[in-house]
Amino acid sequence: MSGHIVTVDRIACDGFGTCAQLLPERIILDEWGYPIIDPTPVKGSEHQHAKRAVNACPRLALKLVKAPHDAPARPVAQRR
Amino acid sequence: MNPLWLATRATGEISLVLFTVVTIMGIATTKGWASSRWPESVVTLLHRNISLLSVVFLGVHIGTTVIDGYVPIGWLDVVIPFQTTYKTLWVGLGTIAFDLMLAVIITSLVRRRIPQTLWKGVHWTSYLMWAVAVVHGLGVGTDQLLTRVLAAAMTALVLGAVVARFLTPHRQDDPVVSVTTRTEIRR
Ligand code: HEM
Ligand code: SF4
Numbered sequence: 001m002s003g004h005i006v007t008v009d010r011i012a013c014d015g016f017g018t019c020a021q022l023l024p025e026r027i028i029l030d031e032w033g034y035p036i037i038d039p040t041p042v043k044g045s046e047h048q049h050a051k052r053a054v055n056a057c058p059r060l061a062l063k064l065v066k067a068p069h070d071a072p073a074r075p076v077a078q079r080r
Numbered sequence: 081m082n083p084l085w086l087a088t089r090a091t092g093e094i095s096l097v098l099f100t101v102v103t104i105m106g107i108a109t110t111k112g113w114a115s116s117r118w119p120e121s122v123v124t125l126l127h128r129n130i131s132l133l134s135v136v137f138l139g140v141h142i143g144t145t146v147i148d149g150y151v152p153i154g155w156l157d158v159v160i161p162f163q164t165t166y167k168t169l170w171v172g173l174g175t176i177a178f179d180l181m182l183a184v185i186i187t188s189l190v191r192r193r194i195p196q197t198l199w200k201g202v203h204w205t206s207y208l209m210w211a212v213a214v215v216h217g218l219g220v221g222t223d224q225l226l227t228r229v230l231a232a233a234m235t236a237l238v239l240g241a242v243v244a245r246f247l248t249p250h251r252q253d254d255p256v257v258s259v260t261t262r263t264e265i266r267r
Contacts, residue, residue, distance in 0.1 A: 016112040021120065056124055056125055058109050058110075060191065
């Protein structure tokens with residue numbers, strides 16, 4: 001299933017990084033342990049894996065939501 | 081020795097150990113207690129999965145108690161407390177622990193569909209559930225020494241974790257360490 005992206009509710013997030021361990025192909029952690037997430041739509045083959053990370057989030061802060069129309073199709077260049 | 085009675089006792093003790101582990105893993109999830117061997121994701125998933133496993137043992141514990149029929153405990157006594165003639169108080173405490181456990185498990189399974197304050201409120205009762213279960217075990221326990229030694233050991237573990245839960249500060253990662261980790265993950 002495509003057309004979905006992974007997002008985080010930063011207020012609810014505990015910053016312990018469970019999601020980055022379960023979905024390293026999409027999530028890295030910033031210097032405080034909060035997730036930085038690949039903004040591109042989740043590919044069909046990835047969906048199951050993304051779902052597993054979403055379900056394991058202790059704060060229900062990680063979500064799979066319908067991608068907005070302006071979601072980038074390719075990863076944006078890493079900003080410094 | 082009656083095999084059903086033996087099963088009741090064995091699964092009761094196993095349930096106590098499992099719920100102790102689940103309680104400590106829950107606290108570890110909340111506090112972010114983890115190491116490289118036991119990363120956060122493993123702790124969280126163990127908390128959930130062992131809690132589901134412990135339901136199975138608790139189910140056998142209760143099922144064999146009723147089926148055994150040596151003491152008059154019926155199916156209604158499984159959910160309605162203090163109706164048994166046999167050790168009314170101690171068996172009733174077991175019933176209360178079971179009801180609380182059902183509430184904690186069911187709200188957790190539908191957590192996405194209920195308000196988070198409700199989930200958390202019910203989840204807090206798991207501390208009470210654990211304590212009530214320990215008292216139930218000590219009260220009904222016929223094998224006094226094993227029951228007491230095990231209950232003492234499990235109590236020490238949970239008390240230690242509870243003290244650490246409320247007295248240590250919320251975990252704050254060292255930013256310098258995290259930057260190193262991030263660079264490794266980024267490849
Ligand atoms: C499907 C089953 C369960 C799920 C999905 C689940 C999930 C969770 C989560 C996500 C947390 C961390 C909350 C946070 O970080 O704010 C937690 C904490 C906790 N859980 Fe569970 N849990 C389950 C069953 C149980 C059971 C059966 C018990 C009873 C022993 C239990 C006892 C605890 C305790 C004591 C805490 C720590 C609460 C605190 O001090 O804040 N959980 N659980
Ligand atoms: S698993 Fe959830 S709470 Fe933990 S860091 Fe990721 S989004 Fe935040």
